[in-house]
Amino acid sequence: MSIVMQSLRKTTRILTPPPDLTCSQWANAHRYLSKESSAQANKYRTATAPYQTEVMDAVNDDAVQTVCAMFASQTGKTEIINNVVGYFIDCDPAPILVVQPTIEFAESWSKERLVPMLRDCSCFDGKVRDNRSRDSGNTILHKSFTGGNIAIVGANAPSGLAGRPRRVVLLDEVDRFPASAGTEGDPCALAIRRTESFYNSVIILTSTPTLKGLSRIESEFLQTDQRYWFCPCPKCGEYQTLKWGNMVWPDGKPEEAMLRCEKCLELLDDGQRVGMIKSGEWRATAEFNGKRGYHLNGIYSPFKHKRGYRSRLHQMASQFLEAKHGGEETLKTWVNTFLAETWEGVGEKIDPADIGNRREDYVTELPEGVLVLTWAADIQGERIEAEIVGWGMGEECWGIRRAYLIGDPNSSKDIWRNLSEFAATEFIHPIYGKIRPQIGCVDSGYATAAAYAFVKSQRPAQVYAIKGAKTRLRHPVEVPRRGSRSSALLVDTSEFKTTIYSRLKITEAGPRYLHFPKHYDDEFFAQLTAEKVVSKWARGVQTQTWENIRPNKRNEALDIRVYNHAALHVLNVNWEKLQENMANRSQQVDYILNQNKPESPIVKATPKPAPIFNRPPRRGGFISGWK
Numbered sequence: 001m002s003i004v005m006q007s008l009r010k011t012t013r014i015l016t017p018p019p020d021l022t023c024s025q026w027a028n029a030h031r032y033l034s035k036e037s038s039a040q041a042n043k044y045r046t047a048t049a050p051y052q053t054e055v056m057d058a059v060n061d062d063a064v065q066t067v068c069a070m071f072a073s074q075t076g077k078t079e080i081i082n083n084v085v086g087y088f089i090d091c092d093p094a095p096i097l098v099v100q101p102t103i104e105f106a107e108s109w110s111k112e113r114l115v116p117m118l119r120d121c122s123c124f125d126g127k128v129r130d131n132r133s134r135d136s137g138n139t140i141l142h143k144s145f146t147g148g149n150i151a152i153v154g155a156n157a158p159s160g161l162a163g164r165p166r167r168v169v170l171l172d173e174v175d176r177f178p179a180s181a182g183t184e185g186d187p188c189a190l191a192i193r194r195t196e197s198f199y200n201s202v203i204i205l206t207s208t209p210t211l212k213g214l215s216r217i218e219s220e221f222l223q224t225d226q227r228y229w230f231c232p233c234p235k236c237g238e239y240q241t242l243k244w245g246n247m248v249w250p251d252g253k254p255e256e257a258m259l260r261c262e263k264c265l266e267l268l269d270d271g272q273r274v275g276m277i278k279s280g281e282w283r284a285t286a287e288f289n290g291k292r293g294y295h296l297n298g299i300y301s302p303f304k305h306k307r308g309y310r311s312r313l314h315q316m317a318s319q320f321l322e323a324k325h326g327g328e329e330t331l332k333t334w335v336n337t338f339l340a341e342t343w344e345g346v347g348e349k350i351d352p353a354d355i356g357n358r359r360e361d362y363v364t365e366l367p368e369g370v371l372v373l374t375w376a377a378d379i380q381g382e383r384i385e386a387e388i389v390g391w392g393m394g395e396e397c398w399g400i401r402r403a404y405l406i407g408d409p410n411s412s413k414d415i416w417r418n419l420s421e422f423a424a425t426e427f428i429h430p431i432y433g434k435i436r437p438q439i440g441c442v443d444s445g446y447a448t449a450a451a452y453a454f455v456k457s458q459r460p461a462q463v464y465a466i467k468g469a470k471t472r473l474r475h476p477v478e479v480p481r482r483g484s485r486s487s488a489l490l491v492d493t494s495e496f497k498t499t500i501y502s503r504l505k506i507t508e509a510g511p512r513y514l515h516f517p518k519h520y521d522d523e524f525f526a527q528l529t530a531e532k533v534v535s536k537w538a539r540g541v542q543t544q545t546w547e548n549i550r551p552n553k554r555n556e557a558l559d560i561r562v563y564n565h566a567a568l569h570v571l572n573v574n575w576e577k578l579q580e581n582m583a584n585r586s587q588q589v590d591y592i593l594n595q596n597k598p599e600s601p602i603v604k605a606t607p608k609p610a611p612i613f614n615r616p617p618r619r620g621g622f623i624s625g626w627k
């Protein structure tokens with residue numbers, strides 16, 4: 001192209017107002033797939049994977065604050081991020097932040113995705129400073145462009161997450177983020193906080209999920225309107241989602257794999273599957289409250305099968321069989337990356353001594369991190385056991401105090417009076433002053449009438465009767481309807497046991513870590529780790545049951561923890577807000593404390609700043625995901 005032509009082209013661009021495109025329209029018009037990251041260097045077309053369109057265009061929808069995409073691998077998740085970045089650089093310049101799990105991921109994303117895109121799409125010519133120039137506006141992790149800039153950071157580096165405000169924040173593979181960026185806390189929260197000064201901010205989280213109870217992307221997705229791609233059967237027209245349970249093939253012949261319509265039961269071949277996907281649409285399955293969520297498993301992959309397979313369905317069936325053959329680890333990877341579902345099998349037994357070894361000397365009975373207290377009680381034939389638990393930011397959790405009350409709950413009044421006193425224990429928080437447990441749950445499976453009478457007697461305190469459900473529930477805790485015969489909360493014990501056991505595997509203090517004080521005895525840890533999950537597979541669908549594997553079957557400590565979790569769930573805490581409120585409150589409390597030092601033995605030492613607790617030793621093994 002001649003110099004005259006080039007400068008004419010540039011002049012024309014400057015004079016033309018930016019076209020009013022949506023993100024997907026822009027991608028169709030301007031995006032080329034680079035040879036570095038794509039099977040064929042070619043023009044990008046949403047028609048290839050039409051489900052990407054709405055996800056990208058959510059950035060143009062003023063009603064959407066946050067977009068969450070829980071996608072299988074090989075469904076084009078990365079192209080969505082690339083297109084959003086390209087769109088904002090070209091059409092709506094803004095400060096952009098891209099967060100990858102680590103700095104290494106950040107560098108390779110920049111080199112392998114961003115730089116080739118900027119090179120291969122002519123719309124960026126003259127907008128982004130030359131990649132080869134060594135001026136400060138353009139490094140691997142930071143690039144300036146007309147009207148904005150893009151920073152690419154690792155979620156493990158707190159320095160990259162703090163700093164100037166950002167209008168567009170893209171969080172890629174969030175389940176691989178560390179629980180805490182250094183000592184600064186949840187990297188997602190840190191990054192999202194930077195959008196606060198923009199009314200028109202854009203936040204996107206994407207990932208394949210990891211462990212149930214630890215998965216960030218799943219816990220985000222569950223707060224969205226939960227959209228799934230529904231597509232019409234070519235035989236009967238019924239709209240449905242594609243499920244692994246509908247994949248069929250004759251024994252030992254994965255090459256004959258077909259997809260069965262769940263309505264008319266006709267068998268569909270790979271071409272029909274792709275046709276279905278292309279005429280599908282996103283449908284919300286939950287209420288919208290500002291967060292939009294998209295889930296897509298690998299059965300929706302519209303891309304061509306690999307060499308050596310007869311069809312994509314053949315490839316899917318074979319890869320499943322290989323994963324199953326490889327044992328629990330490979331099966332877990334398949335569930336996460338292909339089904340885009342969390343893995344529930346926390347199959348191995350947890351050693352109580354390992355957990356007991358982390359007992360800490362709290363400096364004060366309530367460590368500084370505690371923001372709210374819950375309590376829960378388990379009722380047995382001749383005793384009541386109870387525990388008060390403290391919770392902080394990111395559901396970091398501290399065992400605080402246990403009670404072992406002797407007496408027959410059916411006949412003894414004293415035992416219930418003692419429980420009432422325990423539940424109302426007043427603690428002195430080293431920063432916030434006096435606090436009492438906010439909410440409590442009493443097991444009503446045994447001595448039901450006495451438990452109900454106790455709950456009633458505690459009003460107006462927030463105390464609930466609770467019982468474990470025999471089957472899996474739709475929600476972790478179901479609150480009884482007004483006028484229903486039982487007034488107990490129904491709790492999905494499996495759900496919370498999975499959460500507790502996943503969190504017991506976290507070995508570094510921070511969000512979701514469980515702390516235990518020195519005075520908890522060995523029996524507590526033996527009870528806490530008394531169970532084990534047993535998973536069964538039938539037709540690619542996983543079911544799990546918890547089994548008590550302790551010879552004497554004692555597991556009260558675990559049950560009480562489940563009820564404490566349920567109590568916290570009912571409270572539905574906004575942690576940021578709570579911390580703010582407590583800090584405001586403490587200014588008044590400081591004044592009172594200075595005037596009149598409390599003599600309670602609970603307060604051993606309150607010089608500030610005091611170490612909050614002894615950090616447990618770091619153990620080997622990397623735990624990924626939402627710890």
Ligand SMILES: [Zn+2]
Nearest residue numbers: 233236261264
């Ligand atoms: Zn059908």
